[in-house]
Amino acid sequence: MTMDATPMSEALTPRDYKSDIKPVWCPGCGDYSVLGSITTALAELQLQPENVAVVSGIGCSSRIPAYANCYGFHGVHGRSLALGTGLKVARPDLTVLVASGDGDGFSIGGNHFLHACRRNIDLTYIVMDNRVYGMTKGQPSPTTEPDWAESALAPSGTGLRPFHPLVIALASGASFVARAFSGDLLGTAALIAEAIRHEGFSFVEILSPCVTFRPDEREWRNQVHLASVEPTDDPARAARRIMTDDGFNTGVLFSGERPAYSAATSDGPSVDAAYFEKEFEV
């Protein structure tokens, strides 16, 4: 962004990144704060709203693009990372944020998660994890505890070991891995801003309580704590830390340097279609 091309305008504030559309979320939903963290981070970076795209799939958290005053795409269930990848490769000049939830991102969209980490494409992946399917009214998700028995779909609990997104991201090649808590709006905003600045695939898992179907998650505000150690660029150390912490350790848990994905480009000027005729000529 060049500031000298235009007269100095007033600095953008978080409000400049909010749309006038009223969210569909329940009162008390953690996602309100995440929206505030995103707009605060964008204001901190002073990115022009038209140069930012927020892409999502399906679920409560995926409603977020329409609530931001950026370009947005609310796509189909589970495919937001693919859509964001295509947009970023075609338009590397844009800042691309992909927003998702634990069902959208880790269940139906799980394969894209692995491969987006592998590609290390330069976008920021924000997953609002509330350990439940909210939009469909309270079914267990991949991150739900095995003994959570409040769902009619799994009245005895799933009995399944929860998916561990942070360590999966690390193992799959994500170059920035952080955990945040929606109740800490400014702390989360700072992590998102750092994730956007990071070149490569940045994964921010935000614990975002569902007060409607998981009222027990109101307790999270008493459980979260800032990571007591500095971020590491050593994946082995990060893995040990993430695998052994209590799941409420917030902050940047891994920040490595690995070349971000870039599509192959030609050295010379672009050719037009006629150039390719030679290879077919008899």
Next chain:
Amino acid sequence: MSPASSKETSDRQSIALAINGSGGAGAITAGGMLLKAAARAGLYGLFTRSVGPQIRGGEAAAILRLARMPVDAAADRCDLQIAIDWMNADRFAGELNLGPDSLVVADSDADEAPRVIVDSGARIVTLPIAALAKSIKGGRPNMVALGIAAAVIGLPREALDAEIETTLAGKGVGAITASKAALAAGIDAASEIASAVQLAPAGPAGDKRWIISGNEAAGMGAIRGGVRFVAAYPITPATEILEWMAPALVKAGGSLVQAEDELASINMIIGASYGGVPSLTATSGPGLALMLESLGLAVASEVPIVVVDVMRGGPSTGIPTKSEQSDLNMALHGCHGDAPHIVLAPTSVADCLFTTQWAVHLAEAMQAPAIVLSDQFLGQAKAVIDRPADLAFIANRKIETAPEVGYRRYALTADGVSPMTVPGTPGGQYTADGLEHNPRGTPSTAAGDHSSQLDKRSDKLTGFDYGQHWADIEGEGPLAVITWGSSTGPAREAIGKAREDGLAVKLIALRLLAPSRPEEFAAALEGVERMLVVEQTHSGQFLRHLRAEYGLPRDAAHLCRPGPLNFRAQEILSAIRELQ
């Protein structure tokens, strides 16, 4: 035997031949060189390869037609088969269709010819193919076979020498000398064979000619149309489109991403196209099935994309290496909800270029997804074609560059197409959505918004002026053959033969399968008394489509069978004769 065969003694207009052998025998290489040499000598041609199920190696047959006019169909009969050896050669019998007029040249030292070859009644001649190759240092049997083929059909030796020099340029002087010597040995050996299948010398080649496969042509059409982003997952028989486009896109200033699956590839191209870059993916039936949910997203969010489906035998994994037209129902009706989109099909190898380029143009002009239904036969056959004309059909999207305050992305307009902003445009921010929405793009469950947006998305397709390209219509007469896709080539050839017999037959080959063109179709049927519908499916998908969309008479005849064998002109000609 066809009555036409009596005049087929010499100076034939077209000739069909095959070179087959076990893995590593070089049959495919020899076939490719023969096609190129024939093209240099001014002939048209069509080259298909048939291989066994092995991943690599195994028996292979190069199947060629060489002709004085463009060819887009398998031959009725194989005139000449050269068997470098007999390894699993019975596998190719169904495709080659040998008969009593056919000539088979086999190696003198090989086992007896397979039963199915002998039973065809073909004349079998043996020559010492392997021994001749062995007598030359570095000589290979496939070059001897190439010499035999050239001699039998009357192709000048110079054309083949030139082709050897080009093809083997990287292999050194020794390889070239050995191959030329083996070629010469084959030509000399074959001079003893009395042949009735000499091809008439080619007329002067007019315009520039190309040798191109349908898959390469589709890629070229995409580039010409302005596609600069491709995301795709490898799948037979569509992969060649991607392999051709990957380096081409880089040179043209675009890019290709190999996606993790087809769900990703279609969403990647939706994202790229939302960003303002014309985008395409290519797949086959199983991949299209995975993509359909997101194709509906492109419909609802009005993002232009092109999906090329190179059809193969189905259902499920089906017959990946063989052609069928059985994805028609899925392409037309596979989406949930009312999801109007464009479905097109090329009518020849060369037309893969035109139709794909047109698809890019239509998708971009109407901000809607377009499916191109090619198939394995068109996609993987290499043809000698006249250089396709340059077309004005390029991506030309209605872009809003200076949006007013309160910009409405899905504004209701006279033609249903609303100017779209691309990211980066100040004041043009909107959220594209698969949820039903109001003109601004805000999610809405209101009945009025749903019906007006459904109308908009439908009207913009039905009200568009597709001009004459909706179908290839050729000839006049009381009889008509109605067909589409790769069935068009053999139908066109059958109609040509029918005309020689004094039957006036009209060809109507649909290129635009959706939306339907009832008025144009009715006009095309004026004066037609009897019609034959030709399609390569088991269940009659095309006939059902025609009956649903157009007023077909009850007595419309139907030639319908599944793959893997392609239609031949003779088969369609017989059905035309029965119309009378």
